[in-house]
Amino acid sequence: xxxxxxxxxxxxxxxxxxxxxxxxxxxxxxxxxxxxxxxxxxxxxxxxxxxxxxxxxxxxxxxxxxxxxxxxxxxxxxxxxxxxxxxxxxxxxxxxxxxxxxxxxxxxxxxxxxxxxxxxxxxxxxxxxxxxxxxxxxxxxxxxxxxxxx
Amino acid sequence: xxxxxxxxxxxxxxxxxxxxxxxxxxxxxxxxxxxxxxxxxxxxxxxxxxxxxxxxxxxxxxxxxxxxxxxxxxxxxxxxxxxxxxxxxxxxxxxxxxxxxxxxxxxxxxxxxxxxxxxxxxxxxxxxxxxxxxxxxxxxxxxxxxxxxxxxxx
Numbered sequence: 001x002x003x004x005x006x007x008x009x010x011x012x013x014x015x016x017x018x019x020x021x022x023x024x025x026x027x028x029x030x031x032x033x034x035x036x037x038x039x040x041x042x043x044x045x046x047x048x049x050x051x052x053x054x055x056x057x058x059x060x061x062x063x064x065x066x067x068x069x070x071x072x073x074x075x076x077x078x079x080x081x082x083x084x085x086x087x088x089x090x091x092x093x094x095x096x097x098x099x100x101x102x103x104x105x106x107x108x109x110x111x112x113x114x115x116x117x118x119x120x121x122x123x124x125x126x127x128x129x130x131x132x133x134x135x136x137x138x139x140x141x142x143x144x145x146x147x148x149x150x
Numbered sequence: 151x152x153x154x155x156x157x158x159x160x161x162x163x164x165x166x167x168x169x170x171x172x173x174x175x176x177x178x179x180x181x182x183x184x185x186x187x188x189x190x191x192x193x194x195x196x197x198x199x200x201x202x203x204x205x206x207x208x209x210x211x212x213x214x215x216x217x218x219x220x221x222x223x224x225x226x227x228x229x230x231x232x233x234x235x236x237x238x239x240x241x242x243x244x245x246x247x248x249x250x251x252x253x254x255x256x257x258x259x260x261x262x263x264x265x266x267x268x269x270x271x272x273x274x275x276x277x278x279x280x281x282x283x284x285x286x287x288x289x290x291x292x293x294x295x296x297x298x299x300x301x302x303x304x
Contacts, residue, residue: 117276117277117278118275118276118277118278119275119276119277120273120274120275120277121271121273121274121275122271122272122273122274123270123271123272123274124257124270124271124272127272129273131275134201134286136200136201136203136284137280137283137284138201138283138284138285138286138300139277139279139283139284139285139286140285140286140288141273141275141277141285141286141287141288142287142288142289143272143273143287143288143289143290144289145272145289145290145291
């Protein structure tokens with residue numbers, strides 16, 4: 001806010017702050033000077049507004065011991081971080097999760113699901129049997145029979 | 151008759167037989183007749199040409215080609231030739247939409263039969279097959295030829 005200046009303005013401000021007493025001459029000037037009367041009105045409005053700003057409660061001397069007691073209580077309260085069994089259990093769980101994640105990453109995921117499960121055996125003495133998946137998605141069961149079997 | 155007895159009787163009477171499982175069978179004699187790279191197949195073996203690719207034979211002659219309707223839970227007997235009998239038993243369908251099958255190929259004893267001669271299982275297999283997937287049995291001796299059996303679940 002820009003206000004026009006009058007040579008009495010500083011005196012009006014000094015009287016308003018209680019630094020000096022008002023004079024009849026100044027009273028008369030105030031009645032005729034719009035600048036000084038506006039300045040005074042502005043100062044009154046400003047002071048009224050400041051009254052409504054909330055002020056923090058000062059810590060008065062009688063309250064200080066209670067204030068310090070609260071600080072000490074906060075400092076002396078046991079740490080709520082897990083200790084003992086709970087801490088060890090948490091640590092072990094975290095270690096297992098890390099180990100499992102590492103294992104899965106190294107192993108490259110589960111084995112691909114086989115479409116086929118085969119059990120094969122033979123009762124022919126001396127013969128060998130086996131099986132394999134062929135490229136065309138068929139399954140081959142083979143037997144190697146002795147030459148003189150027949 | 152008690153109520154429980156009636157319930158059991160009704161359950162037995164209405165129990166549906168095992169599900170039919172259509173299975174295709176190709177049994178063939180494989181041999182080497184000196185044909186070189188041009189392989190010979192009997193005409194009814196055309197569907198399985200690719201399945202025997204890579205085998206060291208140049209001639210495939212059909213022994214038995216059939217469509218079988220096996221019953222789930224029951225063993226079906228198919229005589230392949232005078233030496234081998236095939237037994238099929240569909241066991242169950244799995245949650246992966248495959249069929250678990252018990253398959254046996256029994257080899258009959260050669261004549262004249264001795265005192266202790268009896269059929270033996272050349273193969274005894276339990277396998278899971280996807281619909282359309284083929285399974286091939288090879289290495290069964292049949293004189294100077296080799297008997298190859300191929301099955302496909304439809």
